[in-house]
Amino acid sequence: MVKTVRLEPIAQDSAIETMGNLLSVLLNKDLDVLKECGGHGRCATCHIYVKDGMASLTPIARREQRTLEVITSCKPNSRLACQARVIGSGVVVELPPGMYVNSIKDIEALIGRRAEQDLLHPLTGQVLVEAGKLITRSMLKKIEDTTPFNPSNYFSNSSSV
Known part of the structure; x- marks a missing residue:
């Protein structure tokens, strides 16, 4: 089943399959995401803020939590796009500025x-x-x-x- 993810501040919607990760949405929109660790949840290059719909994403696993702990710009709504999979509707994400x-x-x-x-x-x-x-x-x-x-x-x- 296809879900929609909203990207801010560019105000664009993107379709994603259920259980697809948010990194694929960012890459499909040609956003500047390095995925330095190859999408394994070990770097901050796909760090995003979930503005809405955190409950519509898979829970944070231990590896992602460890990585988030070293990100200085981390907030309670931080996720790694490579680790966050969409399971519901209403997800709105924002890239950190920079x-x-x-x-x-x-x-x-x-x-x-x-x-x-x-x-x-x-x-x-x-x-x-x-x-x-x-x-x-x-x-x-x-x-x-x-x-x-x-x-x-x-x-x-x-x-x-």
Whole structure:
């Protein structure tokens, strides 16, 4: 059975099969989602906020909960799109504002410019460079200190999931 998911703030509806994950909706709309961990619930690159319809999604599993615990922009209505499957109607989701940094090379060419939107760490969602701020070499060093983006670095002290 087909369900509808509303994407905010772009105000678009998207059809999804029952038990389809929200990541497929984001990818079908060509939204900038990196899925750095390959959709396994270990990074923040598909982090979303569920504005309505949380009960119409599968419950949060332990792996997703562990990942959400390290996301600095996490809120009570946070989910990972790769882990949230649609089981009912009325789901409205919103992407966190900002752009996830995939690699240092992505922003090297931007040194000396102002960030058009927040640049976010792909695992924690931490704002690395705020929107409107100048991207400097020292900012690049701060970002380099957070790479490589290896999820196991962040979960090494966690019990196995």
